[in-house]
Amino acid sequence: MKIAIVCYPTFGGSGVVATELGIALAKRGHEVHFITYRQPVRLDLLMERVFFHEVNVPDYPLFHYQPYELALSSKLVNIIKAYHIDLLHVHYAIPHAYAGYMAKKMLQQEGMNIPMVTTLHGTDITLVGNHPFYKPAVTFSINKSDYVTSVSKSLKEDTLRLFTIKRDINVIPNFIEQGNIKEGFTDCQRDLMAQPHERIITHISNMRAVKCIPDVIKVFAKIQEEIPAKLIMVGEGPEREPGENLCDELGIGKKVVWLGNSNEIDKILCFSDLFLLPSRAESFGLAALEAMAHGVPVVSSNAGGLSEVNVNGISGYLSDIGDVDTMATNALSILTEDSTLQRFKEQARAEAKKFDIDYIVPMYEEIYEKALGKSQKKARA
Secondary structure, eight states: OEEEEEOOOSSSHHHHHHHHHHHHHHHTTOEEEEEESSOOTTOOSSSTTEEEEEOOOOOOTTOSSOOHHHHHHHHHHHHHHHHTOOEEEEESIIIIIHHHHHHHHHHHTTTOOOOEEEEEOSHHHHTSTTSTTTHHHHHHHHHTSSEEEESSHHHHHHHHHHSOOOSOEEEOOOOBOGGGOOSOOTTOOGGGTOOTTSEEEEEESOOOGGGOHHHHHHHHHHHHHHSOEEEEEEOOSTTHHHHHHHHHHTTOGGGEEEEESOSOHHHHHHTOSEEEEOOSOOSSOHHHHHHHHTTOOEEEEOOGGGGGTSOBTTTEEEEOTTOHHHHHHHHHHHHSSHHHHHHHHHHHHHHHGGGBHHHHHHHHHHHHHHHHHHHHHHHHO
16 A cells, blocks of 8 residues: 655654654555655654655745645645555644645546545644634544544544534554563663662653643652652753753752753663653643653653553552642652562553554554545445
8 A cells, every 4th residue: 555644743742653653554565655844753764665755835925924735735746646645644633634635636636536544633633723713624624534533532532522523533542662662771871860779750741831841840849858869851842941940949950850852762761760741631642651661650640641541550640630749649659669660660561562553553554444445436436
């Protein structure tokens, strides 16, 4: 099957999932074409059956905002025709589903009927997509997709609540490639981050307000009052500087390490003892799943799809949004005793295996087959 994948090429969850899915599909024998404005961060082009096509937007002084949707839809038409693409899979409703629909209509004028699968990831529905400016276009694009998938039951429920949707929404969760997870590093270098007797707590995000960075810091402040600990903060975003200031105000600045964006997440998680994710909204919680796959228990909020990933009392604990006291208590119950920590580490890894890519990719392939069958039936009609 020849599949065109449209996604954002950034560190965000939707781009990472789309890229890893495409790579997995290529390994399973499909030909995959990524179409976006920059090479996706996790894409290695030295792979069989993987291609990248850059969308360039000419800079015309006439436009106050350059028309990316127009450039993308035109690029899609050209790539689909040139490479005889069978199916289009767009990740994130805005603007990809809208551009995909326009490409479909242009191709139909030439007698080509390309099925489109749209995957909803989170803020494309709950935040940006629900804005009055965009809501009609998002609703239209979803309803005009041949098949729609959502990364969690929670996001499906939000979509049906916020939009008037006429399509069925298939829940296909995010995934992890367990085979790529290293359970130990010979050069883990834990001693660069903390002393042997100190626990290492980690948070990884884009550090937007929705990630509740102040709550991460407050929970850690309570933890380090009881046991020796260090906090590793990974990522960049608008909440980083206020977070650093809060650490200084609480007198814990020397116990917090800010690493910025990093390509060494595996190494960071290999020496982590606990992952904090007190977000006030999470469509799925891919960062939590990645931590669990490395054997790192998770203390999180119960926002959105997190309860579908982090099993309370097994892989970690769930608490109400903003309840930093309970989060700290739960964290200490995991961290204080070595035997308890080891048990939670093993349980976290076991839960993560349920989301292994080998279980999830066939779900997408089944959707693709249905979409192609539906498209071929239309062509014969």
